[in-house]
Amino acid sequence: MGTLPDDEIALAETALLLARLDAPWADWRRAQSHLSVLAREAAELRDWVGSDAQEQAEALAGMLACRHDYSGDYETYDDLRNVNLIHVTERRRGMPIGLGIVWLHCAEVAGWDCYGINFPSHFILGITGEDSQAVLDVFSGGRIMEAEDLDAMLERLDQARKPARGLALADRMGKRDVLVRLQRNIAYRREGAGDLPGALACLEDMLRIAPADITLWQQAxxxxxxxxxxxxAVRSMERVVALIPPGEDAERARAAMRRLRSRLH
Known part of the structure; x- marks a missing residue:
């Protein structure tokens, strides 16, 4: 999968495989069956929903938030079940990125141009129709967000360096980006809990997905x-040196690699 073009990646299928690695005892077949049910229902949406982005967003919200009760987990947000697709489909609860994969799966089956937006500290979705775009917050049941809502979120994060309208249009994520962000959530929480081997295992999964990601090799x-x-650590830095473009960053990477090698002797 790490060598596939982005548009050939099966997003939900890959997320389900990652969930199985993370929780091999969980009922992945039930999750797979549920995703198939959602896909059939999403395919039916194509027959009666038009090309307007807001209509498509509202149709997804009606199906997932209302009919199937998908919502954000406000009570136990940091529970790692919220980023495991098997548990997300069981509980109908999750973090934004865990929920977002379910929404993206359904939108793709419906044939709509739906994608993740690389928003700071909160995963949101964009849908582009023929003449319009909608931005929605899957954590709050698919609420359609206006530019003012996004600006307010950026202000709370003290990251209002570029307008939210431009951010929503420009920072479109591919499927590989979404999967890496999913795994980052797990690695971050494992490392914060002191589970360094678990965090490293998660990083290694990310590198299988995105083997050319320099930042991931540095973190590894x-x-x-x-x-x-x-x-x-030396082998990881060797990959950084092989991938990084020439320049000051490359020189710093080589220096770090030399320091690590000196510790082997």
């Missing part, structure tokens, strides 16, 4: 160092 090197796995 750091975790290997923290775990005392210096030879593995």
């Amino acid at each position: 090197a750091v975790l290997h160092q923290k775990l005392g796995q210096i030879a593995s």
Whole structure:
């Protein structure tokens, strides 16, 4: 999957495989069956929903939030079940990224141009119709967000460096980006809980998805160092050096690699 073009990635199927790795005891067949039910219902939406982005967003909200009761988990937000697709489909609850994969799966089956938006600290979706675009918050049941809502969120994060309207239009995420962001949520929480081996395992899954991501190789090197796995840290930095473009960053990466190699002797 790491070598596939982005548009050939089966988003929900891959997220389900990652969920099985993370929770091999969970009932993945039930989750797969439920995703198939959602796909059939989403295919039916094509027959009566037009090309307007807001209509498409409202149709998805009616199907997922109203009929199937998908919503954000406000009470136990940091529960890792909220980013495991098997558990998300069981509980109908999740973090924005966990829910978003379900919405993206349904929108793709319906044939609509729906995508993740790389918004700081909160995963949201965009839908582009023939003459319009809608931005929706899957965590709040698919509420359609206006530019003022996005600006307010950026102000709360103190990251209002570019207008939300431009951010929503420009920061479109591919399927690979979405899967990596899903796994980042897991790795971040595992590392915060002191589970460094678990965080590293999650990073290694991300590298299978995105083997050319320099930042992931750098993070892997750091975790290997923290775990005392210096030879593995060196190999990770070797990948950074092989991938990074020439320049000051490349020189710093080579220097870091030399320092790590010196610790092997």
